[in-house]
Amino acid sequence: MTDDELLAHIRASGDTAAFGELVRRHEVRIVTLLRRLTAGDRALADDLAQETFLAAFRHLARFRGESTLATWLVRIAVRQYLSEVRKRRPEPVEQLDEASDAVDLDARIDLDRGLAHIRDEQRLALVLAHEHGMTHAEIAELTGWPLGTVKTHANRGRAALRAQLEEGNDDRR
Numbered sequence: 142m143t144d145d146e147l148l149a150h151i152r153a154s155g156d157t158a159a160f161g162e163l164v165r166r167h168e169v170r171i172v173t174l175l176r177r178l179t180a181g182d183r184a185l186a187d188d189l190a191q192e193t194f195l196a197a198f199r200h201l202a203r204f205r206g207e208s209t210l211a212t213w214l215v216r217i218a219v220r221q222y223l224s225e226v227r228k229r230r231p232e233p234v235e236q237l238d239e240a241s242d243a244v245d246l247d248a249r250i251d252l253d254r255g256l257a258h259i260r261d262e263q264r265l266a267l268v269l270a271h272e273h274g275m276t277h278a279e280i281a282e283l284t285g286w287p288l289g290t291v292k293t294h295a296n297r298g299r300a301a302l303r304a305q306l307e308e309g310n311d312d313r314r
Contacts, residue, residue, distance in 0.1 A: 144210045152201055164194050167211055171218050177268045178222045180257035189225060193218040215273060216283050219265070223284065226261050255305035262286075263298030270295055 142150070144163065151159045171193055175186035196217050197204075204213055256264050265284070269275045277295065281288045 145206070148201065148204065148210065157198075160198055163210070167214050168194070170211060171214055174215060174268065174273065175218055175222060177253070177256060177272065178219075178261075178265055179225075180264070181253050185225070189218065189221045192221045196221065215269075219269070219283055222265070251306055252302075255302045258305050259298055259301040260294075262294045263301060266291055266294035267298040267302065 144166065147159055147163055150156060151163070168190065172186055172190045175189045175193075176183060179185045179189070193214060197214055200217075204210070208216075256267070259267075266280055269280050269283070270277070275283070277288055277291045280286070280295075281291045284291070286294070
């Protein structure tokens with residue numbers, strides 16, 4: 142079954158097992174996004190992912206199909222993250238997803254450490270733009286920020302991340 146067919150079935154029947162299948166299909170993407178946004182805080186990311194899927198289940202009737210289900214879930218996840226940021230600023234925790242290639246692992250470690258040390262808004266703009274391929278306009282719509290603010294966060298985030306990565310490379314010498 143496609144996501145759309147599965148959604149139609151869930152809406153008609155309220156089948157929670159079928160919704161579990163949708164969660165299984167999309168949880169890696171959502172958890173990965175949230176781990177990056179929370180600077181590697183796995184517990185917080187997992188909690189936000191759970192809240193994302195609960196909110197999605199509660200609001201399935203609101204999904205109009207104007208975007209893909211994956212995009213809709215990303216939007217919910219980002220809103221959950223923004224809500225959490227407003228409540229508290231998470232401490233960076235330097236934990237990483239598993240990676241098979243040592244070089245790739247080093248790059249991911251550097252990237253995660255760099256992202257952990259930049260402002261939340263900058264990290265959000267960078268992750269959505271570069272890892273999820275969203276345009277500045279889409280990020281503005283999703284976050285409610287003016288387009289100029291999104292561009293500023295993205296530009297400042299890139300500069301801050303570059304500085305963090307360069308500083309990390311200097312430390313290794």
